[in-house]
Amino acid sequence: MNRSKSDDRTRITVLVALAANLVIAVAKGVGGFLSGSPALLSEAAHSVADSVNEVFLLAALRRSHRPADSRHPFGYGKERYFWSLLAAVGIFTVGGCFSFFQGFEALSTDGRESPEGYTVGLVVLAFALLAEGGSLVRALVQLRGEKGAARDPALRTVVAEDSTAVLGVVLAMVGMVLHLITGNVVWEASASLAIGLLLVYVAFRLGKDARDRLIGESADPELRKGVRELLASQPEIDNVAALFTMGLGLDSVMLAARVDLAPGIDSEEIERVSVRIKRSISRAWPEAEHVFLDITNAPPRGGV
Template sequence: MASSKTALYTALAANLGISATKFVAAGITGSSAMISEGIHSLVDTLNELLLLLGLSRSKRPADQKRPFGYGREQYFWSYVVALLIFAVGGGISLYEGITHLQHPEQVEDPFWNYIVLGIAFVLDGYSLITAWKAFNEKRGNQSLWSAIRNSKDAATFTVLFEDASDVLGLIIAFLGVFLGQVFNNPLFDGLASILIGILLVGVAGVLARESKSLLLGEGVDPETARQLKALTEADSSVQKSQRIATIYLGPEEITLAQDVVFQNDLTTDEINKAIVRIHAAIMKSFPSIKHAFTQPVALGETSEKR
């Protein structure tokens, strides 16, 4: 979680400074692409604040109202961030680009645009490297897309996507300004703004889908479920682990519920002691499992049928 906060604070500091300089350059030059990039960085600044809020609120201890804690706060605010990127970042950039195409104005002196874009590229590039390192700490040997799909740390992959779109957006903005000057055609600037909007809408769609899935409740992967079943059945008192259900309440907080068939000759006290042993073995191997519940059932029966 510390790596997530490092990436967030780095991105926040970079975007706060960059958004101000982009708007100043846009005001001086009248560049549509620079206005879109300024909006992009401003939205990203707000997003980092919301993600930090989500991380903070997710750490609140469980209470009577939320007996399993507030871990999903992080997923909720990540979903809000995705909606903001879509509606504010993408929507306004598209509007600005279309307006510029309808009423094109040539950028007279792009000097300040190039200066700001260069500074922003260095700062956003550093922020992207920081986010990439934080993401790689948890990625392991998975491919990039598999790691994103399997990641339960919404803050980290959200910042990674934001920073990557920042760098791509800067390249698009630079090309829009540069080509507009080379061909003396202001339409390139407006087209760059539209492309930035499309980029943000696409990123928002991916983030919304991943955050929604986590918010609705994802379980552990099949391999982890298999290992949990094996740990349960390794206890001599168990005949079979009939059904396992898990759900992520946060990146490092999993709740486990399972139906277990115990040996027929066990007393109630022996079954209770076996459940304690099984839970201890599971939580030792998987520290992220904070809550475990075992329901004794008859062979072929599950608690869902009751």
């Protein structure tokens, strides 16, 4: 599947997740205020964070396809990772920190939910579980059905958010039920703290992945190995002195190689060899959009 069609599917997946999170955030917020449930309010903050993050991901999909210009000669592919990093920060600050706040605040009180609040809260969470589950299923179907989809930070973020949301809803439901049964708010406070820890962990993993891509992560080992073997197999190349790669976007790689040519090749032949090698690399790996060869003549064998 070409990248434009894949991005269209990812955009729909993100929009589905955004719509689900907006509706769920309102439902959780209303239910949380009516019931006074800290776990439900934590989940409301979680859904708000996810909604903001989906806006970031939509920006990433749009801005990462801008053409290269004089200020950004290698294009804007890394925008995808920048906005994914902002999404990770949003999960940490809005979702994680608010969940911790709700948990610690609940521990300082001695409240007990009313049966009415319990009913409202569980109904809201059951609805949220269905909506989040539906969004997660769609994202997983795309992730498993498209080649290379696992490398898309926007899709991976949606999967991580929806998976965390489903687990967070389950934690909130367990906390509310145990609070009602035992009359001890510590159960619901613990659920809020657990949701906070879960969000912080997910934010850390997503942020670390985005950071690695932004600071210049190399291409995958299979590509590096294949390019090195291709270079070494050329009859005109005596030695592959160095090979450097860096990902510039989801399907864009910069490749630079320093090679020594066999003795006796003149300058005109060097140019023809260089063009042929670059074309061979581009045909074998279309994502290698920028190929640079630093070619030097090896000294004559046996010479001084």
